[in-house]
Amino acid sequence: MLIRFLAALLLSAAAGHASAEPPKPLLWKVSDADNAVYLLGSFHLLRPDDYPLSPAVYAALDDAENVVFELSPEEMNDPSLGQKMMRVAQRADGRTLQAALPAETWTRLSDYAARRNLPIERYQGFDTWFMGLLIGITEMQGLDMDPALGLDRHVAARAVAAGKAVGALETAEQQFAMFDGLSPEEQLQSLQDSLDDIDSIEQEISRMHALWRAGDATALYAMSGAEMKRDYPALYERMNVARNRAWLPEIRTLLDAGGRDDALVVVGAMHLLGEDGVVRMLRDAGYTVERL
Template sequence: MPLKSLVVAGLLASASVLAADTAKAPAAPVPLLWKVSDKDNTVYLLGSFHLLRQSDYPLSADVEAAFDDAERLMFELAPEEMQSTAVQQLMLQAALRTDGKTLQQDLDATTWKRLETWAGKNGMPMVAFNSFEPWFVGLTISIVEMTKQGLDPKLGLDNHFMDKAKAAGKPTAGLEIAQEQIGVLDGMEAAEQRQFIVESLDQADKGSVETERLHQAWRRGDAEGLWTGMAADMKRQYPRLYRRINVDRNDAWVPKIQRILTQPGDDDALVVVGALHLLGEDGVVEKLRERGYKVERICSACGAGAR
């Protein structure tokens, strides 16, 4: 589920499950949490699953301690944008075609037939898609699949901490603005947008088995499993798309996180972003480690040596 978990949450995404077997699930998810330090500041990096279930709460003591220690929080988007209906309207406006073409003219016959089949299974008229850009249709497929499998964006980790920050009176900010996130999708080349639809349909075909596997990997704090399941295939099959929605954004975020570490004083921050942005050699964690910062995994359940 490479694309979806990045885009759904901030836009806006990023996956999971029919009813989980809560009897076998751990009492709390193992956090994808790292502590980045210099001589006087700390930034906690927390990997989010953008759509979750009520059974994914409460969170672990490690995560709650990081929130308590942080004087402020940062997200992909500031709460006032992420939770704004105006941003949803901006996305719809960006998604509407202005080139006089239809979606069917953009897609090859095989992909169009697959989309017809998916729409039929989900009770969605194809005419509703024809006036939109392919990226928006791919995003729609992703969101529909996740929500029908029991996931709720209102319960996503981002929204959870936005609400906690508001209740605690802690200041919040975004690493990017809504127009930039929308631009990531709307600025895709035609070939990349078609890849987005194919990727979304591929993941829909895998159904709940795939999303359950990824959701459980997130609950276990399995960074390697999430990287392999969410990004490795996309990086190999769609390298330009992978760079646009992951690498380029990570590269833009790292200097903003560095400014927290280098600013005067000792204020700490909790940064909550889609888990994929923290994983692998292209992730924010490794990019900060390469810049010489002390980076350690915070995970009481993981044992020594977790990275």
Template sequence: MVVGLCWAGPAQLALAARSEAVATIAPPVPLLWKVSNKDGTALYLLGSFHMLKADDYPLSSDVDAALDASARVLFELSPEEMNSPALARSMLQAAMYTGGRQLKDDLAPATWQQLQSYAQANQLPLASLAMTKPWFVALSISMAEMARQGMDAQAGLDRHLMARASEAGKRTGGLETAATQIAMLDGMAPVEQQQLLSEALQQAGDGELSRRLHEAWRRGDDRMLWEEMAQQMRRDYPQLYQRINVDRNDAWLPALEQRLQAGQGNTLVVVGALHLLGSDGVVEKLRARGYAVERICSACARKGRRP
């Protein structure tokens, strides 16, 4: 499952390891929109993939231009929180059961059996996860499946642009805090947590899904991502989709609109691609509020197609 949550570590080593051959690969077509107010203040919205490959770099010149034009860069979490050793500790602490309850107690028998089969086939240390909650196990499986496809959180787009923003001396910030993200996950009802785990196991069964989603992200295919990532979750797990996507999008809107006020300067916003897609996405929510919105895609123009 490609969740729009931003957990990552340092990226510099992964990106430094690129070979000369990588430069011959065309840069990814960005999921990039420009939202403008009447005085021309711009908000650039960039859809991220939180785990990428070294050969997903360099980025499109469109992303470079948006970064150069922005005085501030916002992420789901601020770079300070992303870099803090306390983040992983807080996450694991929240994920641990107390009072003698165990993972098996919160899963339907069929889901537990499916998880056992997956763990045996994929060397997942289920015994060490027995005291952690379903949401944590779901994220662990999702990240493991993407890693199996050669993707690495250290090379994620968020981490890459955090480093570049720091080098350029740009102001940075987060749309939410780590505590908010953890509370969102840990606050899920048992049925939601089981749904999250069921979806992770279902998508793990489709060994090609991570590859297809990654390829769709590379070619800027928002329609395919919407159909195979967002729409599927909205259809099969509406309560989970509401919590992970819609509620967070709505919570971000006031801060995004504040950045569009006159005199604020341009801002680049980097969030998981899920948050920008469809009628529930930030792009359409801002369009509905009267802002001018355009997709930025130089590669699309060169190929004579609409983004």
């Protein structure tokens, strides 16, 4: 399940060949009386043939005086980010990972690590959630996904080069805390489901990729967010809905500040989709919202 949830959050491009046409963007324009905020669904790992993006994306970036991301460009490109996450993931209960896991789960994890040449003994001091995340990252890297080509980094580089004001909705520490705050039961379920989903990851992400390239927001949410809401409501609330609600005042400030400065907000695509998405929240708040 954690592999599926990672894919849903990242909405990453995967196997298959891109068409000659750029992908249809998950891009909305939210307006009030005097300015606008563009909302762009980010894909945090992409491939070279996913570029160039649609002209509509570059037009929105050109029009925006302010560009806001989940993480600041500085944190996105911080080479020590992985090390910071590993520090957060250190066990604090005095037990080894093996002692914390059911014997059958430890055996499955050890077998997986051996197949992927991961030194399992080096991870004895890590929390269970980290191991589920590690499986997801390992499997997606095996599909030739590159975070250096992620949509957020691509847009951030262009925004910084153009001298635009850039900002962030949260910090890396807040993101790590989402995982670290999972209950022991949730962490174990995430690890077990990640082990269950290994064989289906390529097919799952390939399907998401096809829906993304088609710009099919409805089907993409049905496959990702709607399934997660149904099967894992607590995790969905923590990692998707709660963050959307926390971001909403920040986005409304960009709209309500007055003046004619426009902004572009770039977040993981699932945060924009469905009945709990930021797009729906802003529409319900009375703003004019249009899909571009």
